[in-house]
Amino acid sequence: MTKEKVSWKYLITGCYKGRSQSEPKKRMTKTVSFPRISMSDFSLPGTPLNFEDISNSPIGSNLHIFTLAELRTITQNFSQNNFLGEGGFGPVHKGFIDERMKLGLQPQRVAVKLLDLDGLQGHREWLTEVIFLGQLMHPNLVKLIGYCCEDENRLLVYEYMVRGSLENQLFRNRYCASLPWATRMKIALGAAEGLAFLHEAEKPVIYRDFKASNILLDSDYTAKLSDFGLAKDGPEGDNTHVSTRVMGTQGYAAPEYVMTGHLTAMSDVYSFGVVLLEILTGRRSMDKSRPVREQNLTEWARPYLNDPRKVDRLMDPRLDGQYSIKGAQKAAQLAYTCLKDNPKSRPTMSAVVKILEKVQGFDDIPVGPFVYTVSPSPTREKPENEPEKKKENKEGTRTPKLDDDDGDEGKNNNKKKKEGDEDVEDDEGKKDKSNHHKRRRSPGHRHKSTISPVHSDTSLYKYFNNGLNSPKRNHGGAKEEIFK
Incomplete structure (x- = not known):
């Protein structure tokens, strides 16, 4: 050969x-x-x-x-x-x-x-x-x-990476279910392990462009870093940083790197914190379509990250509460430390990996079936404020009659009365009809239900002759900007 x-x-x-x-x-x-x-x-x-x-x-x-x-x-x-x-x-x-x-x-x-x-x-x-x-x-x-x-x-x-990028899975894939909590944490851990490998190599590498679109996913959602065009060799010897022109993506770059051009491994840690926030919230790092105070994800989320009682305000609503409370609090605290302004206060990527490994073990995820709500059963209990039903006749429980039935009954009764009592009977008939309408409008009144329990979208469609449409969500976002 x-x-x-x-x-x-x-x-x-x-x-x-x-x-x-x-x-x-x-x-x-x-x-x-x-x-x-x-x-x-x-x-x-x-x-x-x-x-x-x-x-x-x-x-x-x-x-x-x-x-x-x-x-x-x-x-x-x-x-x-x-x-x-x-x-x-x-x-x-x-x-x-x-x-x-x-x-x-x-x-x-x-x-x-x-x-x-x-x-x-x-x-x-x-x-x-x-x-x-x-x-x-x-x-x-x-x-x-x-x-x-x-x-x-x-x-x-x-x-070839079958699942595409994390960006597509979080923000652009409108026709698939949202990423489950366990999958999100698996992706975060895999991306952290990739960065830790680069930082701890014999000749360290600074990735410099860590973002959701550069994290690719294979068939089982294993995260892999791609696009090394902006990567740099880390500082050697006694050097504490690498001086270079500022390049990257707005919203992900560390503030000290943007201001001074001093690049360190801690710059990657900051970018990881931004991506971790995107994974938790389902929001883009920069989104011009949102209100002014919410356009910068880091600035909006920072006040909630360090308070366990407020973490639920950050979580992606598409998770529908199906996430580990302890895991979410731990991940939010981790994002908070990664996003600190002082680079020396941020954790190393190896420390980040250890924390995320612990998060994988939290199993306090609420589990509950998704249930459709249908008309109540005829054997329901009577509310306290419901008017008493009419007395039973020989045929059984009497149900309220419609207006036409009341009218016919009134005519038959009037034929049996004396002519002198016609005015009195007319007044009483009006009162009965008025009371009858009030009974029909009372909040506790219900007609006997003829709808049996429904267990599928198709059956509901047949009953109501209407489609079942889930509320639309806004998955749009501002386009990323590359700056030099």
Whole structure:
């Protein structure tokens, strides 16, 4: 088996010239233990590097190189039917790799991300993802399968995540049930474990763009961090922070980073606190459609987070009370500490993981059936304020008669009376009719129910000839804004 030897210089500069179709394709090789290569090992594209063979490096041993033609085939020429979404990097399309496409690569569904040349990110962000995800392996990080670099085209090939992003599950998926409490806490724990892995690596990594749209979910709702284009190597030696230009998403970025450009692992902890708030409340970090005081989720929620008696005011109403009270209070307290203004007062991500592991064990979730309310049974008890029923006649209990029946009865009685008593009888008839209407309007009066208990929407529809429509909810939200 021949191996394609590609130098670091080729990876950074040579891909601008395009890859010849006649060149042999790269094959997977056995992973060898190497110290992680950081972004500080090189600067701008074009700088000569000392590494001669990328295929023997951690990056080359874990990634496949795809041609643009192969990715067109995989995605059916980037068909709109396979379109998954678009972010700051560019559009993402679903595709399928069969056993004939790449030797050593199992047939699987993939997500292909194409760099938008007119977008907010460029070659350096693409290269950052290749460098980091080509080396970092963890169950809570999305797997990068390979990349393509031809002429000006920059593409990345990831494992396909069936459930999409946490953002879609929380805010955009209107036609599915809301995420249950246990699932939300599982997602929060998985995302925290991914961040903890990055922060505690031999060469720490600061994610810098932690948000709901960058948390992807597989079939069993395991959270995986994606989009490492803005990731940075953590401070080394005696340095306490990394100085860099401010980039990220409004509403998630830590205030000290926005004001000074000083980036630390605690900046990620703050962003995690914002996402945890979104998971608890079902609200976006920034929502211009809400009243002014509620548009910034962090500012609105902060007064309630540290008071266990007020936590219920924060919780997503779509949970319908089906959540652990103790777990919600513990998670709210955790979000409060993550969102502290002083970075030194925030917990580490490893401490966050330990707290969320305990939250998983709380089982005080109320359980109750969903019941439709129907007309009361005929054998119900009589309210205290209900008028007494008329005395029974020979045929049984007497029910109130309609107006027409009263009128006929009055005529028959009038025939038996003397002519001199007609005026008196007319007055008494009016009083009886008036009393009869009052009895019909009294709040305690009920006619005998003829409706039997109903146990399905279809039966209710037949009785009432009307659809059963649940109240509409506002799932909209303000669009995220990227700022530099």
